[in-house]
Amino acid sequence: GAGVSQTPSNKVTEKGKYVELRCDPISGHTALYWYRQSLGQGPEFLIYFQGTGAADDSGLPNDRFFAVRPEGSVSTLKIQRTERGDSAVYLCASSEGGNNEQFFGPGTRLTVL
Amino acid sequence: KQEVTQIPAALSVPEGENLVLNCSFTDSAIYNLQWFRQDPGKGLTSLLLIQSSQREQTSGRLNASLDKSSGRSTLYIAASQPGDSATYLCAVRTGGFKTIFGAGTRLFVKA
Numbered sequence: 001g002a003g004v005s006q007t008p009s010n011k012v013t014e015k016g017k018y019v020e021l022r023c024d025p026i027s028g029h030t031a032l033y034w035y036r037q038s039l040g041q042g043p044e045f046l047i048y049f050q051g052t053g054a055a056d057d058s059g060l061p062n063d064r065f066f067a068v069r070p071e072g073s074v075s076t077l078k079i080q081r082t083e084r085g086d087s088a089v090y091l092c093a094s095s096e097g098g099n100n101e102q103f104f105g106p107g108t109r110l111t112v113l
Numbered sequence: 114k115q116e117v118t119q120i121p122a123a124l125s126v127p128e129g130e131n132l133v134l135n136c137s138f139t140d141s142a143i144y145n146l147q148w149f150r151q152d153p154g155k156g157l158t159s160l161l162l163i164q165s166s167q168r169e170q171t172s173g174r175l176n177a178s179l180d181k182s183s184g185r186s187t188l189y190i191a192a193s194q195p196g197d198s199a200t201y202l203c204a205v206r207t208g209g210f211k212t213i214f215g216a217g218t219r220l221f222v223k224a
Contacts, residue, residue, distance in 0.1 A: 004156075033212065035212075035214075040216070041216055042117075042202050042204070042214030042215050042216050042217055043157070043202075043204075043214050044214070045211050045212050045213065045214075048210040048211070050210075055210050056209050056210035056211060058209065058211065059211065091156060091157070093157075098210055099144050099145060099164070099206065100162075101147065101159050101162040102147060102159065102204075102212070103159060104149075104156040104157040104158070104159075105156055106155060106156040107155075107156050
């Protein structure tokens with residue numbers, strides 16, 4: 001497929017568990033973004049990658065959240081010791097460069113019980 | 114701190130009407146502004162991107178304008194159709210690579 005893909009589409013976990021969310025950007029896109037969206041709100045910025053490096057991680061809420069992009073393509077968002085407040089839809093987007101049009105994936109709905 | 118506001122929060126119009134959605138932002142130092150639509154339970158679909166040096170962009174029945182000095186953007190939808198029913202979001206790209214979204218306008222077009 002030519003678009004951004006995210007797996008899994010749904011993830012249910014228990015409080016305190018560790019989760020990983022995956023994003024496959026559009027081929028050739030050097031910029032990758034993670035957001036999270038709560039019901040009735042716009043997406044909230046978490047982190048921006050340019051290539052392999054996190055150029056801006058100022059949106060990560062605390063040190064339980066971490067993201068990597070080791071080869072400059074696929075990215076994984078990692079959440080440790082999940083809390084019920086982490087429940088949201090996690091969205092990934094990619095673009096050709098940092099100032100270009102962003103294309104979004106379908107999201108991963110995370111539910112923490 | 115950049116804040117993005119969208120008014121109205123919800124809008125219901127009859128099919129065929131032309132309509133305007135509003136987006137305002139507090140800091141004019143932006144790199145670009147992008148409009149998206151989001152269907153229930155889905156991801157975001159890009160509609161239009163306006164770079165900071167541009168005044169407007171057009172795609173089909175959609176026209177988006179940008180006035181950086183006043184911190185405003187409008188999305189104009191001509192001859193609305195039921196298929197246009199969705200939530201419309203605007204987002205500004207700020208310095209430091211952050212993208213800040215508004216809460217969106219929920220549009221319902223009645224057949």
